[in-house]
Amino acid sequence: MRTFLGTPGEGNLRGEVPFPIAARRELRNTQMRRNVGHATRTIRAKRLAAVAECPDWEQLRAAGSALKADTMARLPELLDELERNVVARGGCVHWARDATEANEIITGIVRACGTDEIVKVKSMATQEMGLNEHLEAQGIAAVETDLAELIVQLGRDKPSHILVPAIHRNRAEIREIFRQNMPGVDDLTDDPQVLAMAAREYLRRKFLSAKVAVSGANFGVAETGSLVVVESEGNGRMCLTLPQTLITVMGIEKVVPRFTDLEVFMQLLPRSSTAERMNPYTSMWTGVYPGDGPQEFHLVLLDNGRSAVLADPVGRAALHCIRCSACLNVCPVYERTGGHAYGSVYPGPIGAILSPQLTGQGHGDPNASLPYASTLCGACFDACPVKIDIPRILVHLRADHIDAERDRLPSGQDLAMKAAAWAMRSPRRFALAEKALAATRVVAGPDERITMLPWPGSRWTASRDVTAPPPETFRQWWERTHGTERL
Amino acid sequence: MASRSCDPAVTSLAAMASRRSQSRRTSPVCHWYVLTTRAVHTRRRPAPSVVLRIQHGRPLLHSHSRCYLAAGDIVFAPRLVEENPSSPPRELDRIERRIVATTFGAQLRIALMATCLADAMFPQAAIATVQLLERLGHEVVFPTEQTCCGQMHINTGYLAEAAPLIRRHVELFERADADVVVAPSGSCVGSVRHQHGWVARRSGLGHLAQRVDALAARTFELSELLIDVLGVHDVGAYYPHHVVYHPTCHSMRMLCVGDKPLQLLRHVRGLTLLDLPDADTCCGFGGTFAIKNADTSTAMLADKMACVIESGAQICTAGDSSCLMHIGGGLSRIRSGVRTVHLAEILASIQPSRPKEVHAR
Numbered sequence: 001m002r003t004f005l006g007t008p009g010e011g012n013l014r015g016e017v018p019f020p021i022a023a024r025r026e027l028r029n030t031q032m033r034r035n036v037g038h039a040t041r042t043i044r045a046k047r048l049a050a051v052a053e054c055p056d057w058e059q060l061r062a063a064g065s066a067l068k069a070d071t072m073a074r075l076p077e078l079l080d081e082l083e084r085n086v087v088a089r090g091g092c093v094h095w096a097r098d099a100t101e102a103n104e105i106i107t108g109i110v111r112a113c114g115t116d117e118i119v120k121v122k123s124m125a126t127q128e129m130g131l132n133e134h135l136e137a138q139g140i141a142a143v144e145t146d147l148a149e150l151i152v153q154l155g156r157d158k159p160s161h162i163l164v165p166a167i168h169r170n171r172a173e174i175r176e177i178f179r180q181n182m183p184g185v186d187d188l189t190d191d192p193q194v195l196a197m198a199a200r201e202y203l204r205r206k207f208l209s210a211k212v213a214v215s216g217a218n219f220g221v222a223e224t225g226s227l228v229v230v231e232s233e234g235n236g237r238m239c240l241t242l243p244q245t246l247i248t249v250m251g252i253e254k255v256v257p258r259f260t261d262l263e264v265f266m267q268l269l270p271r272s273s274t275a276e277r278m279n280p281y282t283s284m285w286t287g288v289y290p291g292d293g294p295q296e297f298h299l300v301l302l303d304n305g306r307s308a309v310l311a312d313p314v315g316r317a318a319l320h321c322i323r324c325s326a327c328l329n330v331c332p333v334y335e336r337t338g339g340h341a342y343g344s345v346y347p348g349p350i351g352a353i354l355s356p357q358l359t360g361q362g363h364g365d366p367n368a369s370l371p372y373a374s375t376l377c378g379a380c381f382d383a384c385p386v387k388i389d390i391p392r393i394l395v396h397l398r399a400d401h402i403d404a405e406r407d408r409l410p411s412g413q414d415l416a417m418k419a420a421a422w423a424m425r426s427p428r429r430f431a432l433a434e435k436a437l438a439a440t441r442v443v444a445g446p447d448e449r450i451t452m453l454p455w456p457g458s459r460w461t462a463s464r465d466v467t468a469p470p471p472e473t474f475r476q477w478w479e480r481t482h483g484t485e486r487l
Numbered sequence: 488m489a490s491r492s493c494d495p496a497v498t499s500l501a502a503m504a505s506r507r508s509q510s511r512r513t514s515p516v517c518h519w520y521v522l523t524t525r526a527v528h529t530r531r532r533p534a535p536s537v538v539l540r541i542q543h544g545r546p547l548l549h550s551h552s553r554c555y556l557a558a559g560d561i562v563f564a565p566r567l568v569e570e571n572p573s574s575p576p577r578e579l580d581r582i583e584r585r586i587v588a589t590t591f592g593a594q595l596r597i598a599l600m601a602t603c604l605a606d607a608m609f610p611q612a613a614i615a616t617v618q619l620l621e622r623l624g625h626e627v628v629f630p631t632e633q634t635c636c637g638q639m640h641i642n643t644g645y646l647a648e649a650a651p652l653i654r655r656h657v658e659l660f661e662r663a664d665a666d667v668v669v670a671p672s673g674s675c676v677g678s679v680r681h682q683h684g685w686v687a688r689r690s691g692l693g694h695l696a697q698r699v700d701a702l703a704a705r706t707f708e709l710s711e712l713l714i715d716v717l718g719v720h721d722v723g724a725y726y727p728h729h730v731v732y733h734p735t736c737h738s739m740r741m742l743c744v745g746d747k748p749l750q751l752l753r754h755v756r757g758l759t760l761l762d763l764p765d766a767d768t769c770c771g772f773g774g775t776f777a778i779k780n781a782d783t784s785t786a787m788l789a790d791k792m793a794c795v796i797e798s799g800a801q802i803c804t805a806g807d808s809s810c811l812m813h814i815g816g817g818l819s820r821i822r823s824g825v826r827t828v829h830l831a832e833i834l835a836s837i838q839p840s841r842p843k844e845v846h847a848r
Contacts (some may be wrong), residue, residue, distance in 0.1 A: 024782040210490060276802025336786045373780060375787075378740035386589045395682075398644030399689075413775075417640060421648035424603065424634040425655065432605045449819055459781040463788070464816030467608065474601045475609035478617075478629050486631060 007360030009305025010128045011099040011156075015343015018369035032168040032338045036160070039167050042331045046275035047326060054271070063264045065387040068320035071257060072310060078222040078255045079301065087224025089287025091297040098304045099129035106131060106247055107138050109298055112437040113210045113245050115140075119201045121229060121236045122146035123216025124162055124323055125249045125302050127345040131214065142214065143206050145201050145235035154181035160339030162346065163325040164275055169339055171195065203235060213239040214292070218322070219265060220299070222257040226286040227299070230269060230279045237281050237443050246294035253310075253319035265322060268385035273324035305358030314396045318353045320386045327380035327390065333373055342370060349380035349454040361401045363408065371397035404419070412456070413448065437469045444468030536774040553731055596626045600679075600706070602672045603635035604809070609808040610710070612671045615835035616709060619722060622835070630659045636670075638678035643775045650690035653683050657698050660706075667716060668706040670770045670848035672832045673738025673806045681741055708738055709831055710747040710806060719782045720754050726836045727757030730828075731800035733791070733814065735807040736769050748806055748830055755833060764794045772813035773845070796823055 014216040015022055026032065049059050071078060096102035112117055118135070120126065120142050130151070132142040144153045148166040155177040159165030166174070175190040178198055185198055215236065219228040227248050229236045240246060258263065270279040273455045288297050310316050328334050328348035339347035343366055344355035352370040360367040371394045380390045387418050405411070409420070423433040448468040453461045460466060472480075521689055568645055601613040620627050636656055638650035656679070658670055670676050680703045686692075687699045714721050732752060738744045752760050771777070771787025791814060795803045803818070805811050815827030 020780050020782065027782055027786050029731045124535055131640070187531060201680065314791055332771070332787050333780075333783055337783055372776065373783075375736070375769050375771060375776045375784075377736035377769035377773070379736075379767070379769070381567045382740060392685075395642055395644070396750065398642070400644075402644035403647075413643075417643060417648060421640055421645070421652065424637075425651055427632040430603075430634040451820075456778050459778045462781060463785040463820065465819040466812070466816055467819075469608055470610050474606040474609065474613040475629075476629060477610055478631070482629070484631075 004360065005122055006303055006307035007098045008308065008360045009098070009128070011128045011304065012345045013128060013305075013355050013359045014285040014365065014367045015341075016344075016366065018336075018366045019341060019343070019373040020369065022343060023337040026337045026341040027106055028166070029338070031170060031173075031337065032160070033342075033346065035168055035170055036338050037335055039164065040335045042246050043275060046274060047329065050271040050275040050277065052130070054267070060264060061385055061387050062270055064268050064322075064385055065320065067256065067261050067264060068386050069317075070255070071255060072316055072319055074254065074257075075310060078257055079252055081222040082220050082225060082255050082298075083301075085222070086287060086297075086299050087225075089225050091225070091287040091299055094298060094300045096300055096302050096304070097304075102129050102300050102302050102304070103131055103134040103247060105300055106249070107135060107140070108269070109245070109247055110135070110140055110212050111138075113212050113296075117141040117143065117206075118212040118214055119206050119210040119239050119243065120144050120146075120149075121215035121239045122149050122231070123214070123249055124345060125216050125251050126214060127159065128304065129249070129302070131249075143203075143210075145203050145206065145239055146231070147196065147233060147235075150199060150203070151177060156179065156181075158340060159345060161325065161328060162323055162339075162348075163328075164349075168340070193212075203238075205236040207235075207242055210239070210243045211244045212247065213243040213248065214247045215239060216248070217248050217254055218269070219262060220255045221259050221262065222251050222255050224286055226259065226284050228262065229283045230266075231281050231283075231421070232274060232276075232279070234281050234450065237283055237403055240283050240285060241293050243294055245296040245298070247298045247300060249300045251304075252306050253321075272322075272326040272383070272385040305360075308360070309354070312357065315353065315357050315393055317388045318350065318357055318393060320388050321350050321354065322386060324385055326383040326385060329381045330379040331374075332377065332379070333375065337373075342373070343367070344370075349374065349390045350470070352395060353388075353390055356397055356401075361397070361404065363405065368401050371395075371401065415454075431473075431475065434469075434473045434475075438471070438473070439467045441471070488616050494755050496552050498776045520530045526686075557744045558693040583737075586795075592834055594625055596628060596664070597712070598662070598663040599627055599629045600633060600636070600668055600670035600675065601629065602670055602675045604812070605671060605808050605847055608812070609829065612808050612831050613830035615829065616669065616671045617832035618649075619831060619835040622837075623717065623719060623722065624719075628663055628665055630663045633659055636675050636678050636683070637686075638682070639774055640674055641678060641682050646686050646690050650692055652701065653687055654688075654692060654695060656683070657702050659693060660702055662700065666705070666713060668702065668711055669712045670706070671709050671806065671829060672808060673735045673742055673744065674809060676706055677737035677741035677772055679703050679706045706745060708742055708806060709834075710744055710751055711740075711742065711801045713751060714747045720750055722751065722754070722834050723836065724755040724834050724836050725757050726833045728754050728802050729759045729761060730802045730804055730833065731763045731795055731798040732766075732830075733762045733763060733770065733795070733803055733805040733810065734766055735805050738806050739767070744806075751830075751834060752804075759832070760800045761800045763798050763800075765790070766794075768794075774809070777813060784813075785817075788813060792817050792821065792823065796826055802824055803827045804830050 020295055021417055050114055054060065086093050086386060094105045096105055116139060118140065130198050135142045145149045151166040151169060151174055160168045171190040171192060174195055175188050178185050178195060179188055182198065182204065188194060188198060215229055217227045218230045229240060252418055254449050256265070266279065266282070270276045285293065288295055306319060309319055327350050331349050334348040342348070342351050342355070343350050352373050356367040356370050359365065359367050376391045378391050384390065423429045440450070449465045451465055503823055599613065599617060602614055605613040617627050633656070635652055637652035640649035640652065683699045683703055684696060687696050708715060713722065730752065752758060768791065769787060770791040771784040773784065777784045795814065795818065803825060804827065811827040811829060818825045820828065
């Protein structure tokens with residue numbers, strides 16, 4: 001039984017059902033399969049090309065990894081330094097233990113501004129918190145300005161990818177969503193240019209009239225109190241400069257020690273996420289500047305389970321994530337199941353290690369199935385720009401889960417694993433088990449194939465044959481050909 | 488992974504030592520030469536010396552007891568000292584055999600880790616490994632009390648159950664007193680080299696950690712053993728079939744075998760090696776994943792099978808029986824006409840296939 005540090009993460013961090021069940025449903029969505037398969041395949045190839053251009057890529061990765069490890073080792077003092085510097089430049093810092101607190105803080109600020117509509121820059125943290133839903137319940141409309149997030153919002157849908165949240169949609173679906181839900185839109189074709197122009201019109205009106213913007217932050221520089229937002233469309237720049245009041249929500253792990261540290265991440269992030277050599281719109285701001293830009297700046301620091309992740313010496317590497325989504329794009333599991341199967345706003349390999357750590361892996365928690373949603377192929381580790389050893393952490397979380405369940409009645413899997421370990425601890429029992437296995441030769445046909453097995457073997461034989469056990473095991477052959485001399 | 492080349496100075500010294508001993512062929516005693524060395528691999532302490540023993544005209548490498556040389560370590564030899572031929576040099580108190588990327592043609596004592604899966608279900612992979620290494624002139628030993636490396640338990644989260652298996656593994660293979668350990672499985676070797684250490688430390692076997700690491704340092708997957716340790720690319724195999732090679736994830740990403748299996752396959756006479764599209768993509772086995780997440784596993788298998796069939800091969804090979812069981816099981820179910828054969832079986836094959844071998848086993 002482990003003590004949970006801080007309060008467990010809340011919000012949109014878990015699904016209703018465990019991964020295998022959700023995956024089974026999602027695998028049948030042919031539109032999603034086509035879209036996600038095609039998109040991840042394309043961006044995978046582009047990322048490799050972008051990375052190959054850097055002769056010092058591996059050094060950059062090592063530097064990024066070391067910087068993040070250093071940050072995590074001194075997180076409290078860095079957050080204090082960040083707060084001091086933000087406040088010194090006229091900003092206001094709020095500390096939110098969990099999603100509920102953060103939502104309340106933001107609602108309070110928005111109410112104090114006297115507005116009932118805000119614009120939003122894409123922010124994973126606010127998705128995690130469920131900010132939009134909370135604001136809506138309070139009568140405040142939160143308009144997403146990132147095109148993909150806008151599509152998801154207008155379609156009353158859930159995001160399926162951390163970078164390209166509407167990847168599961170095709171242009172015909174987007175056209176329908178715009179036609180039905182975007183005010184001021186009459187006739188639309190499904191030509192991407194036309195759709196983008198329609199969104200642009202709609203969003204322009206919103207940018208020019210908004211009084212409050214809510215953003216996330218890719219990085220928060222402790223040394224200077226600066227925040228950084230990295231984006232491809234320009235909506236971030238609009239939201240960060242036009243409104244009177246700016247609220248930035250930042251997960252506490254996003255702090256970096258010094259301004260020069262950004263040199264490493266600004267090279268790693270664009271090439272890993274969108275396979276671009278340089279990020280198109282990079283915005284950095286510090287506090288407020290009289291007469292220019294927002295006159296009120298609020299930084300909300302979000303914990304929501306991150307302290308618990310930090311407490312785990314192995315698992316804390318999950319906090320190194322810079323949200324580039326390279327791991328999602330190379331993951332063969334994610335490519336086929338899509339993001340919705342994971343249930344959390346953080347899907348894919350990083351989601352499989354982050355989501356269960358943020359929420360905890362209690363008994364019956366669907367998030368306990370996420371660390372098992374992987375073949376441990378290691379493609380994610382190869383792709384990660386900050387070298388998070390995702391396969392190692394997955395096995396570590398699996399071990400945590402099994403250890404936490406040990407004081408309960410053993411499951412079928414527990415019994416099978418213990419029986420196997422018992423047989424494997426003794427060569428005599430192992431040989432006996434092999435003899436028992438050989439007895440199953442009778443159920444094989446003349447082609448030496450077994451096509452049906454009882455549960456749980458039925459899960460195998462549902463789609464695969466299995467060869468019949470051989471008439472002679474290896475050790476029997478060895479004894480016959482090389483003698484029984486013991487070593 | 489340490490450099491693969493051996494210092495030319497050593498090669499020529501070994502040749503000289505060999506020639507010297509040739510001239511004393513009638514003498515029954517062995518001759519000892521002390522070479523100073525420096526192990527390049529950063530994880531090892533610098534080795535003070537290597538003792539080269541020439542016996543019956545064949546050089547055998549012995550090393551100082553504190554020298555953990557591994558295949559590919561660069562050995563410098565600024566001085567060659569001929570010691571008393573009848574006894575080992577005095578300053579060495581304990582000599583253990585170690586391995587070096589061989590240009591010496593040394594015969595090695597190789598312990599086989601058959602793997603639980605091959606032992607029980609796919610013995611031909613382990614049998615072929617034995618036959619191949621014996622054909623290359625090495626001594627193969629099989630510690631009969633071995634069972635499993637514990638990978639399945641580790642990867643499913645049952646570390647406490649895996650710990651005794653790790654302890655057994657280390658004790659058994661130390662007793663075998665072999666130069667190297669080989670397994671016809673990238674995933675099992677990956678587990679031994681990359682998981683046994685931290686699982687041992689995490690599960691109360693910290694006192695074994697150093698022995699675990701030492702054994703892991705001389706455990707190799709078959710293609711690594713052949714190319715890095717034995718220095719052999721052409722094993723003299725004959726296999727006249729159309730073959731496609733699937734790089735298993737652990738061998739590719741954990742062990743970084745690179746294109747070693749392909750190099751070996753290219754030297755097999757009669758074999759037509761075809762390209763596998765999307766070779767780097769996981770086949771979907773993943774151990775218990777194949778059962779717990781059977782639907783996703785099947786979806787990944789479907790794509791892998793499509794690529795295998797698209798390649799036009801009649802045989803799909805790999806260095807892991809587990810992945811082959813999964814891919815082969817699928818290919819069999821859809822009656823694709825393609826079968827799976829372990830890499831070891833191909834490399835051990837020296838005769839034209841007899842008719843009965845055409846059917847998949």
